[in-house]
Amino acid sequence: MKDKTFAIIKPDAVNKGYTGKIYDRILKADFNIIGAKLLHMTPKIAKEFYSVHKEKPFFNDLIHFMTSGPSMVLALQKENAVQSWRNTIGATNPEKAAKDTIRKDFASNVQENAVHGSDSDENAQKEIAFFFIDSELLSN
Ligand code: UDP
Ligand code: MG
DSSP, X not given: OOOEEEEEEOHHHHHXXXXXXXXXHXXXXXXXXXXXXXXXXXXXXXXXHTGGGTTSTTHHHHHHHHTSSOEEEEEEEOTTHHHHHHHHHOOSSGGGOOTTOHHHHHXXXXXXXXXXXXXXXXXXXXXXXXXXXXXXXXXX
Protein backbone atom coordinates (compact mmCIF):
# COMPACT_ATOMS: atom_id res chain seq x y z
CA MET A 1 0.00 0.00 0.00
CA LYS A 2 1.31 3.43 -0.89
CA ASP A 3 2.08 6.14 1.65
CA LYS A 4 -0.49 8.80 2.49
CA THR A 5 -0.45 12.41 3.52
CA PHE A 6 -3.02 14.97 4.56
CA ALA A 7 -3.47 18.30 2.80
CA ILE A 8 -5.69 21.33 3.17
CA ILE A 9 -6.44 23.96 0.56
CA LYS A 10 -6.76 26.79 3.07
CA PRO A 11 -9.44 29.52 3.17
CA ASP A 12 -7.27 32.13 1.38
CA ALA A 13 -6.77 29.84 -1.63
CA VAL A 14 -10.38 28.60 -1.75
CA ASN A 15 -11.60 32.20 -1.51
CA LYS A 16 -9.36 33.32 -4.38
CA GLY A 17 -10.62 30.50 -6.63
CA TYR A 18 -7.33 28.56 -6.65
CA THR A 19 -8.85 25.15 -5.80
CA GLY A 20 -8.81 23.93 -9.42
CA LYS A 21 -5.28 25.18 -10.05
CA ILE A 22 -4.05 23.46 -6.88
CA TYR A 23 -5.83 20.23 -7.91
CA ASP A 24 -3.87 20.44 -11.19
CA ARG A 25 -0.60 20.67 -9.24
CA ILE A 26 -1.62 17.68 -7.07
CA LEU A 27 -2.39 15.53 -10.11
CA LYS A 28 0.70 16.71 -12.07
CA ALA A 29 2.82 15.63 -9.07
CA ASP A 30 1.27 12.14 -9.43
CA PHE A 31 -0.72 12.04 -6.20
CA ASN A 32 -3.93 10.03 -6.06
CA ILE A 33 -6.71 11.90 -4.29
CA ILE A 34 -8.28 9.26 -2.06
CA GLY A 35 -10.46 11.61 0.00
CA ALA A 36 -11.75 15.16 -0.45
CA LYS A 37 -14.33 17.42 1.10
CA LEU A 38 -15.20 21.06 1.41
CA LEU A 39 -15.89 22.25 4.96
CA HIS A 40 -15.89 25.40 7.04
CA MET A 41 -13.84 24.80 10.21
CA THR A 42 -15.32 25.80 13.53
CA PRO A 43 -12.97 27.32 16.15
CA LYS A 44 -13.17 24.04 18.09
CA ILE A 45 -12.01 21.99 15.09
CA ALA A 46 -9.26 24.46 14.09
CA LYS A 47 -7.92 24.69 17.66
CA GLU A 48 -7.80 20.93 17.99
CA PHE A 49 -6.17 20.44 14.59
CA TYR A 50 -3.47 23.03 15.34
CA SER A 51 -3.15 22.22 19.07
CA VAL A 52 0.60 21.58 18.65
CA HIS A 53 0.93 25.35 18.01
CA LYS A 54 -1.26 26.53 20.91
CA GLU A 55 1.59 28.29 22.74
CA LYS A 56 2.85 30.08 19.62
CA PRO A 57 2.38 33.85 19.25
CA PHE A 58 0.59 33.32 15.92
CA PHE A 59 -1.96 30.79 17.26
CA ASN A 60 -4.99 33.08 17.70
CA ASP A 61 -4.48 34.72 14.31
CA LEU A 62 -4.07 31.29 12.73
CA ILE A 63 -7.38 30.08 14.20
CA HIS A 64 -9.11 33.26 13.03
CA PHE A 65 -7.73 32.69 9.52
CA MET A 66 -8.56 28.98 9.36
CA THR A 67 -12.18 29.65 10.41
CA SER A 68 -12.60 32.63 8.05
CA GLY A 69 -14.10 30.60 5.19
CA PRO A 70 -14.32 27.17 3.62
CA SER A 71 -11.31 24.86 3.26
CA MET A 72 -10.85 21.75 1.11
CA VAL A 73 -9.43 18.85 3.10
CA LEU A 74 -7.68 16.09 1.16
CA ALA A 75 -6.15 12.69 1.72
CA LEU A 76 -3.37 12.07 -0.83
CA GLN A 77 -1.60 8.87 -1.74
CA LYS A 78 1.80 8.44 -3.37
CA GLU A 79 5.13 6.76 -2.69
CA ASN A 80 6.90 8.83 -0.01
CA ALA A 81 3.76 11.01 0.17
CA VAL A 82 4.66 13.17 3.18
CA GLN A 83 8.03 14.38 1.86
CA SER A 84 6.83 14.55 -1.73
CA TRP A 85 3.89 16.79 -0.76
CA ARG A 86 6.12 19.03 1.40
CA ASN A 87 8.38 19.43 -1.67
CA THR A 88 5.37 20.24 -3.87
CA ILE A 89 4.05 22.94 -1.51
CA GLY A 90 7.37 24.61 -0.56
CA ALA A 91 8.47 26.46 2.57
CA THR A 92 5.96 27.76 5.14
CA ASN A 93 6.88 31.35 4.26
CA PRO A 94 6.18 31.88 0.53
CA GLU A 95 9.05 34.37 0.36
CA LYS A 96 11.35 31.43 1.08
CA ALA A 97 9.48 28.89 -1.04
CA ALA A 98 11.25 27.41 -4.07
CA LYS A 99 10.26 28.22 -7.64
CA ASP A 100 7.21 26.35 -9.00
CA THR A 101 5.97 25.32 -5.56
CA ILE A 102 2.31 25.84 -4.63
CA ARG A 103 3.11 28.31 -1.86
CA LYS A 104 5.47 30.30 -4.10
CA ASP A 105 2.75 30.62 -6.72
CA PHE A 106 -0.46 30.92 -4.64
CA ALA A 107 0.34 31.97 -1.04
CA SER A 108 -0.01 35.53 0.21
CA ASN A 109 2.19 35.46 3.31
CA VAL A 110 3.48 33.19 6.09
CA GLN A 111 -0.01 32.86 7.59
CA GLU A 112 -2.20 32.83 4.48
CA ASN A 113 -0.02 30.27 2.76
CA ALA A 114 -2.59 28.45 0.61
CA VAL A 115 -2.05 24.85 1.72
CA HIS A 116 -1.24 22.51 4.60
CA GLY A 117 0.91 19.41 4.52
CA SER A 118 1.58 16.81 7.21
CA ASP A 119 5.10 16.73 8.63
CA SER A 120 5.44 12.97 9.34
CA ASP A 121 3.76 9.65 8.52
CA GLU A 122 2.44 9.48 12.08
CA ASN A 123 0.85 12.93 11.87
CA ALA A 124 -0.47 12.21 8.38
CA GLN A 125 -2.34 9.20 9.71
CA LYS A 126 -3.71 11.19 12.67
CA GLU A 127 -4.73 14.15 10.51
CA ILE A 128 -6.50 11.97 7.93
CA ALA A 129 -8.38 10.22 10.76
CA PHE A 130 -9.27 13.61 12.30
CA PHE A 131 -11.15 14.71 9.16
CA PHE A 132 -12.27 11.49 7.46
CA ILE A 133 -14.06 8.30 8.42
CA ASP A 134 -13.00 5.12 6.63
CA SER A 135 -15.99 5.08 4.27
CA GLU A 136 -14.97 8.53 2.95
CA LEU A 137 -11.59 7.24 1.80
CA LEU A 138 -10.86 5.20 -1.31
CA SER A 139 -8.99 2.02 -0.57
CA ASN A 140 -6.98 0.22 -3.24
N1 UDP B 1 2.02 30.24 10.68
C1 UDP B 1 1.89 31.60 10.93
N2 UDP B 1 3.00 32.32 11.33
C2 UDP B 1 4.22 31.74 11.49
C3 UDP B 1 4.35 30.35 11.25
C4 UDP B 1 3.23 29.62 10.85
O1 UDP B 1 0.80 32.16 10.79
O2 UDP B 1 5.18 32.44 11.84
C5 UDP B 1 0.84 29.46 10.25
C6 UDP B 1 0.90 29.08 8.76
O3 UDP B 1 -0.43 29.11 8.23
C7 UDP B 1 1.45 27.67 8.85
C8 UDP B 1 0.75 27.13 10.11
O4 UDP B 1 0.76 28.25 10.99
O5 UDP B 1 1.16 26.91 7.70
C9 UDP B 1 1.41 25.95 10.77
O6 UDP B 1 2.77 26.27 11.00
P1 UDP B 1 3.92 25.22 10.72
O7 UDP B 1 5.17 25.75 11.34
O8 UDP B 1 3.46 23.86 11.13
O9 UDP B 1 4.11 25.31 9.13
P2 UDP B 1 3.71 24.27 7.97
O10 UDP B 1 3.91 22.88 8.51
O11 UDP B 1 2.27 24.56 7.61
O12 UDP B 1 4.65 24.60 6.84
MG1 MG C 1 3.24 22.02 10.23
